[in-house]
Amino acid sequence: MNMKLELFVLPISDVDRARAFYEKAGFRLDLAKDINEDYRVVHLTPPGSEASIIFGRGLTTALPGSAQGLYLVVTDIEQARAQLVERGIEVSEVFHDGKGVFFHGHDAGDVVHKGQGQVRIAGPHPERASYGSYATFSDxxxxxxxxxxxxxxxPGR
Structure with a gap:
């Protein structure tokens, strides 16, 4: 049986501010509904994605800003970064992980993530290896x- 990740509940503090940010980033608005003053839902989908995000009031008890490591896969890191920057989104410079396995840092400004063995090296992966180049941003x-x-x-993906 296939299982596809479809939706992620995103913890935010201000529904209108979050909606404006994600629409500015190019996410498609799928639903915006005010059920009552305690329950409000906004559902958006990144360009070309089958998975979506949802946020609002009355959806989660998670602390706003506590979601980290949300990956958006792109075929051209420099073009994707440029498009977000053109839309007014603050995005880190393109980098690659010096350990070359999996980027698992959180702060866009960190160079070395202490205790994690994480090392950010400026620029895309030297061979432009698939899975090897990154950029980060935050809502x-x-x-x-x-x-x-x-x-x-x-293979198998």
Missing amino acids: PDGNGWVLQEITQRA
Whole structure:
């Protein structure tokens, strides 16, 4: 049986501010509904994605900004970064992980993530290896997103 990740509940503090940010980033608005003053839902989908985000009032008890490591896969990291920057989104410079396995940092400004063995090296992966180049950004609450360049999927993906 296939299981596809379809939806992620994003913890935010201000529904209108979050909606404006994600629409500015190019996410498609799928639903915006005020049920009552305690329950409000906004559902958006990143460009070309089958998975979506949902946020609002009365949806989660998670702290705003506590979602980290939300990956958006792109085929051209520099073009994807440029498009977000053109839309007014603050995005880190493109980098690659010096350990070359999996980027697992959170702060866009960190160079070395102490205790994690994480090392950010400026620029895309030297061979432009699939899964090897990244850029990061955060929404107004601090929920952390990672752009990851994948040009050729690993077997079975």
